[in-house]
Amino acid sequence: MGSFIDALTTKELRDGVCGSTLDPEWSLGKNPHGGYMMALLTKAALTATERSHPLAVSAHFLRSPEVGDVELHTETVKRGRLYTTAHARMVQNDKVCIEATVTAGEISDAAHEWEAREQPPITPLDECADHRTPAENLLGHIDVRLDPGSTAFLRGQTAGDEVRGWMRLTDGTDFDPLSLIIAVDLLPPTVFGLGHGGWCPTVELTYQLRGLPAPGPIAAYTRCDALSADGWFNEDAVVYDSRGRLVAQSRQLALSGNALKAR
Secondary structure (H helix, E strand, C coil), rough: CCCHHCCCCCCEEECEEEEEEEEEECCCCCEEEEHHHHHHHHHHHHHHHCCCEEEEEEEECCCCCCCCCEEEEEEEEEEEEEEEEEEEEECCEEEEEEEEEEEECCCCCCCCCCCCCCCCCCCCCCCCEEEEEECCHHCCEEEEECCCHHHHHHHHCCCCCCEEEEEEEECCHHHHHCHHHHHHHCCCCCHHHHHHCCCEEEEEEEEHHHHHHHCEEEEEEECCCCCCCCCEEEEEEEEECCCCCCCEEEEEEEECCCHHHHH
């Protein structure tokens, strides 16, 4: 199987535009994974801005592209001393699929001066082996082990509004600022624990890099604050590295699968 670095390969086509191919191995079923596409678009923006790290990325998912060739359009809109802001678009067959604003800069590996709370409790990784998700497509690249305390929905029971789990890249490499974008969008949707199922498309996702992850597995936590009567819900994620340090967080707006079926 190809690596994450291979899946982010791009080639300059003309000024402000590069090409890439959406890799079927980084998909869930037939759909390229949203976090993977967002990471690919972010990489193009980092290249255009000549910056190292995605400090913040806000992406709007307009339509789902197919596996295959895409164009990545970038435009730098502000270049400052501490950060640079760029607009980025993923285009397939002359249609914009994803629009993003990327704030790029550099972040140090120094410890946080202050954190509101320590890493929340989670079952140790070696006790989560029986709750590994099926290894197919994208999940063949990432070993995801769900905390059994948040997986009652797998047994047809109501589990609540939070999902927890561990992640490791199966090729032996460690998570970095780009692959963390996949991590914040990889656990099963929180609304599964509220009795909803099916594909839950992301409409908007904002990602923030809070630290450079240390080598080793990462722990991710997602929660939902509200599920509206017509199916809209938020999903907030936080990710901690092997040192127990906050390294990424996100918030997304999504639509439940039950709502889609009803329309």
